[in-house]
Amino acid sequence: MNQVATALGVAFAVAGVGALAGLVVPARVRSAAAGAATTGVGLAGAAAGLCAVSGTSWQVHLPNLLPLAGVSLAVDALAGWFLLLVGGVAAVVGVYTVGYAGQSGHGPASRTALAMLPVFVAAMLLVPAAGSVSTFLLAWELMAVTSLLLVLSEHRHSPAVRTAGLWYAAMTQAGFVVILLGQAWLAAAAGGESFATIRAAGPGLSPVVSGGVFLLCVTGFASKAGAVPLHPWLPRAHAEAPSNVSALMSAAMVKLGVYGIVRVGFDLLGGGQRWWWLLLGALGVVSALYGILQAAVATDLKRLLAFSTSENIGLILLGLAAAGLWAEAGQPAVAGVALAAALLHAANHAGFKSLLFCGAGSVLKATGTRDLDELGGLSRRMPATTALVTVGALGAAALPPGNGFVSEWLLLQALLHQAPGGGTVMIVAAPVAVAVVALTAGVGVATYVKALGTGFLARPRSTAAGRAVESPRSMLAGMGLAATVCIGLAVVPGVAAPALDRIATGLRAGSAPLPSSGVDVRLSGVASTISPLWIAVGVVGLTVGFAALARAVGRARRRAAPWDCGDGPLTARMEYTATSFAEPLQRVFDNVLAPEQDVDVTHPAESAYLVRAVQYRRRLPDRIEARLYRPLIAAVEKVGRAARVLATGSVHRYLAYMLTALVAVLVAGVIR
């Protein structure tokens, strides 16, 4: 039997058993059972993905499983890449969940919250494995509904969770409708709903049909991926969901939006026209910039991570756009590099973001707050968590030797490449994109210095942070697993090269292979080589070497108290807070962020020249949400209120409506 089939079968079986176990086992062992099942599903999914990216493909049609269309599954290298990604994240989160939702844990331990976890992972595995439009849509909807239940699992704690759930439900369903329309149109135009049929007919479709389908699908997929301006659900849902769910959603689920774009754009429609990719690139540029700016000024740790997800999705979309444009311009080698950059960045982001969200969950568990202004001093109390989060932050800041660096370097290589055939548009667009990537990387470093520096270093700024205790072992083990993957991807990204080759060759975007010796990443078509291993060795070696040299030749070391200007001990009130650290950036980008701030100075009664207290308040509303979504919601609400005239509560009236509708349908049928 095919290995992919076996592994996927095991994954779905374990998911079923896990869901059942989550419902029936006693509360004492519930988190262990659900966590183990999630890890099992993840490992089996990752195994299926590994087989698929190594060249084993598999497809099957099960006509009797569902009425009408049946279920078709088809796993190729591209699907395998995303199976591997989802499975890896799920394995990490499963281990983490055992401690996170356990007896002394902080996470939700209700039956629903735990039983739904393996089902959600199985649904996410089903999305890339789907081989027909109906199966894909079914898996997509299953994923949306299970994730919504998980987001809502702490709904009793705060009204913010319910608001987040509402936003997520509305946006994910709207996105689903758009994808449904797009794929139904595609299936109708191609004359069949299996991906194989569509793939054969895709390139021959008229530009209007394929353009319309692409537009609809990209809208839906980009909203799932959290690309600006379709993002407002993301910072809410990621911030308010339990942290293990945030990790699954941010690291794995949003990547399936990327998968959808690759599958429809490159595979089913087979490349396309230039404006598609320019549009996608514009979406990527806006996401990257807006996401990182909001992350840079966020003081809520999980909101910061959520906006950073938008930023990384922006970079991935930029990579896809570059791949599409270069393929269209007849430069398959560069297109291959761009596609590899996008896919590798998706994997890197999955690695460090699952680590960071789990870290945020540990902080939340230990201190009860995720407000960076209230944290600080965790490095003393939670050394292991701090070290692990540092690995994640290094990757997210895209600095060597972090794992985000390699994929961003690949992206820049693909964008910097100027080839004939690009035309004026590319000559203008590529430098803009390069500038955006550079700015994003710069602000990203500031963002993660802030998250790590104000959240974990210095002294605690609240009693809760001062009483933090280190997380239980299983949470650390989950994070350690993610950190190991991050370091592996950072040091030897070359191991992914054969898989990326296979994907690029499988897609008809047409791409040249990406040879690699395991240590170096050498680009064919673009004369560039990078050796992340040697960079890592160099950076670490130089740091250790300088430290050792300073110890060896420097004068005798002397312990000294921090200089406090001779006036009393330093207090935590004198530290940088997240707000004050981001203030200069907020000032520079004042026009984009439009912060609302008040400074109230109160004077004592005796004199207006003396100051009794100064109050500073700052709010940073999401401007896109306020300008774009609020009017829309108001309009929908207005229509809804107006429509209440139709529903008076009279049964006779409703019967009249039904009769009228029936007659209208019959008349329409006869006339036709």
Add this chain to the structure above:
Amino acid sequence: MGLIDKIRSIGRVAEPATEAPAQRLPAAAGLGGSVQVRHVDAGSCNGCEIEIGQAFSPVYDAERHGLRLVASPRHADVLTVTGPVTLNMAEPLRTTYEAMPRPRMVAAVGDCARDCGMFAGGYGVLGPVSDVVPVDMQVPGCPPEPAAIVAALRSLSGR
């Protein structure tokens, strides 16, 4: 009048530099001719501060001799202290001295710093600087002239 014209019309205001000191203080040998100075007012009437300010002004221009005022004792080689040490300033003076990197030196500037001057026996006065921190050199005068302060500090830089 433009800035350049102004500079030209004013010309050179610095006093001509005198001969470099024949030998520098043995304790300052490790400084290599660059001396960073931190100042502490331990209870002075501010007369000495005005003169120290003048010593680093364009007219006396102590910086051409390798002397520089710095903003933190962490950066300083020499601590200049003025005034009799008052009760409230004794502890800050000690912590400032403690915060300095080694080797470190203390210059007591002005008569009050040497022997409490006219404030000796005052109710808020603890004593001369040498009662609180070890003093390496003294600059007499009430207040000392800027040239005297520069000359004393030059014996540290040797330039």
